[in-house]
Amino acid sequence: MEAAIKVAHVSKSFNKKAVLNDISIEIDKGQLYGLIGPSGAGKTTLVKMIVGMEKADAGTIHVLDKDMPNLEILQEIGYMAQSDALYVELTGEENLKFFASLYKLKKEVQKERIAYVANLVNLTDQLKKRVSAYSGGMKRRLSLAIALIQDPKILILDEPTVGIDPELKLSIWNEFLRLKKEEHKTIIVTTHVMDEAERCDYVAMVRDGRILTNGSPQELKAYYKADHFDEVFLKAGVKQS
Structure with a gap:
């Protein structure tokens, strides 16, 4: 598979506090990729850097083979921030x-x-x-x-279904799956909701600015001998500590 996004050894600090620490991920074209983790884990900082809104202190980010930040590539990215930026x-x-x-x-x-x-x-x-x-x-x-x-070719959605009722949430997720399958869009979703994570093709679990583990939901459940996806997160955390 061809990579749409390559993040290599990226670190970022704010006021000398490390927010991301040596993060490396590859996201294939047409993949629905989940960044999973609690609030403050570093997910939002990572997606902002992929979009080009924040610069890495170390490491590189390439989107569609272009070094980020890049204004030209912004035409190809649909970004939904965690806080709504609307003209009320x-x-x-x-x-x-x-x-x-x-x-x-x-x-x-x-x-x-x-x-x-x-x-x-x-x-x-x-x-x-x-x-x-x-x-x-x-x-x-x-x-x-x-x-x-x-x-856009790439959709980057930061907690897209927070505050949305369950019925509409389901229809939005069905549309994500359709966009991926029929229109071959690359979609990154950040979430802390484990049943949403299970709908992704591939998941990276983030905590304290590091990637605890990554793989498909099926692989991760098998590896950690877990029946439920939140168990995977707990067991991955224990392994790291």
Whole structure:
């Protein structure tokens, strides 16, 4: 398989506190890759560095064979941050139009993409409302729609389903699986929810800025002799300590 993303020996500190320590991962094209771990493990810092929003203190990051950060490659990345970066005085539709315009989409394509992403996250009926009137869950859904607006090759989603009701969560995950299978998109999802982790092709478990273990969910359950995925995380932690 060809790698879409290569992270090699990456370390990062903030105010002399190590947040990531010698991280190396490879993510294949068309793979649904899970970064799993508790809050403060370093997952968000790692995805921000892959996007190019943070620079590594040591090591290298390549996305689609380009050294990051790289403005050109940003056109190919859909990024959903953990905290919603939305214009609350605008409507949902105006937010989508604004972000679509950043990618220089033609008017017709823009229209099609807005209809598709709004339908996917179940916001079509709410597009004319100001975002300031949206609930927390609706804002998360709009953020996900924005991440998909330009039909990117790579989707990087930081805790995408936090605050979303179970039924919609299931339909969003089904869409991730479809995007991977039918459109061969590379998708990175960070989560601390173990049943979401099990839906990934491959998982890296992160704690205290280090990778505890990685592999497919099936491999990891077999290796750690675990029936449930949260057992894997606990046993991997014990092995490291």
